[in-house]
Amino acid sequence: MLMNLNGDEDRRARALKALRSPDEYRDDVLRKFVRLASQALGIPGSFISVLDDEHQHVQAAHNFTLTQSSREDALCRHAVDSDSTVVVPDTLLDARFETHPLIIGAPHIRFYAGAPLKNKEGIVLGTLCVTDTAPHSFSAEQVTTLKLLAALVMSFLEAWHSAGFADPVTGLPNRQRLIRDLQYLAVSGDQTPRRLVLIDCINMPRAYELARSMGMGPVENLLRDMATLLPLRLRPAPGELFYTVATGRFAVLTRDDSPLSADWVAQRLEGISADLGDGIAVALSTHTGEVTFNPGELPAQESLRRAVSALHEAIAGGVPSMRFSQASDARHTQDFTLMNNLASALRQNTGLWLAYQPKICLHSGLPVGLEALVRWRHPLHGELSPALFVPLAEKTELLSELTAWVTDRAIDRLTRLRNSGIQLPVTVNVSSRDFASGDFANALEMKMSRAKLPTSLLGIECLETESIIENPAAMRGLEMLRLRGFGISLDDFGAGYSNVSYLKRMPLDVIKLDRTLINEISSDTASRIIARSIISMLKDLDYTVLAEGIEDAATAQALTEYGCDQAQGFFYSRPLPEAELDEWLSWKLRSQC
Known part of the structure; x- marks a missing residue:
């Protein structure tokens, strides 16, 4: 999503949304980058920003309090629009900024240096900046260092997306992508009732027994075949997304009024088999679990946890499908608490x-x-x-x-x-x-x-x-x-x-x-x-x-x-x-x- 953006404004817009969506791991690494930038360049304040058509969003900051501004007021837009590093040693001596609200008012920026965050195709998505409330000189060596750090930040973001959001075996979006998509639905204000269906149809202990004798290749063929077979069998409508959430376990995110329910999915997948390669097929036993929710009312991790709870209830009960039950979930929570208490009692x-x-x-x-x-x-x-x-x-x-x-x-x-x-x-x-x-x-x-x-x-x-x-x-x-x-x-x-x-x-x-x-x-x-x-x-x-x-x-x-x-x-x-x-x-x- 952060590459191959040339000539596709929709994909660029989705890439910006991906960068704006919550992700604790990514943002923790970005915070380390901005702290490193301040230490390496000797400038106390630093931040990473993402710019869309209307706003500047500060994704990570060190000694810098601004979190958002209009695009018009963003000093970073000069680096983005010019596709070059911008250095302003003293903003009060620059005619562009004499009456700028972020200079004459909080956060009182007197020094600014920003390098564009540019992907491999040359598309600029944001900036890495250093800033201070006092003017500074900024050498050519410091400019080079700032550019190098910006390139490292962009490389990390591209790797974060390609490694963090796609399952390497099936090619489907992975669990992290599902969490991010759920989080985006919540922060975007989407109140459409949704349904999350988890699908478990591969006996992984048996699959790994096969791997012991045949190697991992056939097991990976099995998983890839499932990733192809599921959409063919279930024929999702536009907007219904498939994910690989764990080895041998898949998910589909849809609207609550979709026919893709746990029960319907289990019926559609009954009696199917998947290919290991070399003409060897494995019969699959399907269990499904579902939860319905409003994105703004239920955290992403809790939505997934409830779907997992329903799936495990189906597996434990030996039934094809199960909807999330508050009563069953409460019982399992009590059991989990009891086992924690037992562990303490033993130790x-x-x-x-x-x-x-x-x-x-x-x-x-x-x-x-x-x-x-x-x-x-x-x-x-x-x-x-x-x-x-x-x-x-x-x-x-x-x-x-x-x-x-x-x-x-x-x-x-x-x-x-x-x-x-x-x-x-x-x-x-x-x-x-x-x-x-x-x-x-x-x-x-x-x-x-x-x-x-x-x-x-x-x-x-x-x-x-x-x-x-x-x-x-x-x-x-x-x-x-x-x-x-x-x-x-x-x-x-x-x-x-x-x-x-x-x-x-x-x-x-x-x-x-x-x-x-x-x-x-x-x-x-x-x-x-x-x-x-x-x-x-x-x-x-x-x-x-x-x-x-x-x-x-x-x-x-x-x-x-x-x-x-x-x-x-x-x-x-x-x-x-x-x-x-x-x-x-x-x-x-x-x-x-």
């Missing part, structure tokens, strides 16, 4: 605590182990259920931090009770992401070694079993834990359809029966037959069988008769804070203490 060790639920031997009636369960006493929301924050943590890196926190506290308890009569093994819940970490087993063994504790005192309960089965690294990590002597438990057995296959593939010691499997065994014949058969099978395979969610004596009695080994549930004890647990164990194990 400052405040609010989080462990409850322990006893595991009972069904044959002796005595406690034989504990399950460590994390709890959070939030400073604003009070006691929070793990169901409110653990699933959110599972989507972030915080889950590993939370696992480490729980593990460390469990080891602290085991250390405190070393050689005590109420010492019992503790089980902690661990995700597939932790198992997949190459040194998780080594690190855990090292913690136990430093605490001078046998690894058999710390049990590992598997979360996200299907994720573990599908992840070779997680399976290796699980095997490493078992080889080091940690007991491995499988949670929620009986709740899914493929649990039996886990028994052949996973290194396990304890199988926990899901509460849905044993809830009705005291009253339902079919439930009794199923539970008895499963327990019998697991015992034949030499597993320890633990039933969870036991709430009455009849269920406990039936499980005992079926050969179940252990149980936990409110019938025996709710999860207890550590101090209460110690008292409870001292009472339950009083004959052994």
